[in-house]
Amino acid sequence: MAVFLMLLLLPWSAGGAAVCRHCPGPLQNGSVVAQYCASQAGTKSEGRCCWEQGTHPERLLGLDLSNCSLSSLPPGLDEATTTVVLDLTKNPLTLLPNSSFLGFTQLQTLVVPLALKCPGGNSAWEEVTTNGSSRFCQGQRNHCNSSKELAWLCPEDAACAPDGPGLVQCLCKSPFHGYKCLREGTFPMLLFCGILGAVTLSLSLLLWGTQRRKAKKP
Known part of the structure; x- marks a missing residue:
């Protein structure tokens, strides 16, 4: 504490x-x-x-x-x-x-x-x-406000936002997300975390099993 x-x-x-x-x-x-x-x-x-x-x-x-x-x-x-x-x-x-x-x-x-x-x-x-x-x-x-030439950098469902001197980023507008903001709806966070956790656990068990067998060999 x-x-x-x-x-x-x-x-x-x-x-x-x-x-x-x-x-x-x-x-x-x-x-x-x-x-x-x-x-x-x-x-x-x-x-x-x-x-x-x-x-x-x-x-x-x-x-x-x-x-x-x-x-x-x-x-x-x-x-x-x-x-x-x-x-x-x-x-x-x-x-x-x-x-x-x-x-x-x-x-x-x-x-x-x-x-x-x-x-x-x-x-x-x-x-x-x-x-x-x-x-x-x-x-x-802020190039997003001062230069209309930068508008083409962002896809249709994204907004331009400053990201440093001479730099911009494209932020997806709600409810779009994913690559080039082409996916619509809420990001499936629970499904993503579940799949990521299952893959991580499987790899950990696989590595633990293979390393354990190697350690038992004389």
């Missing part, structure tokens, strides 16, 4: 907390994350992160990974999808794949080294500017 309560009290998720501790020390003085955190009421800084207080779990708003000697994006970044401000400056990054920001629908300010482009391209942002050795990608655009 005590362990369960401790898990509930952990901020947001283990993955998000791990990202906050990826670089030593607090928020860098003058970083966009530090400025954002100071300008927002009801926030607190912890390691390289800025958290929104008063929510359960607490929501990660800002992530400062500037000057962390990063040659690639750190593991666990996908656990920080609620981030509004992210600073990646002063790092020897050479590649910034668009898929790295899948699910970052709340991201409004991303600062990257000047050598890198904004993920999704300039069209994915309201404003792209440069300042010294940094590139500022600001105001993530």
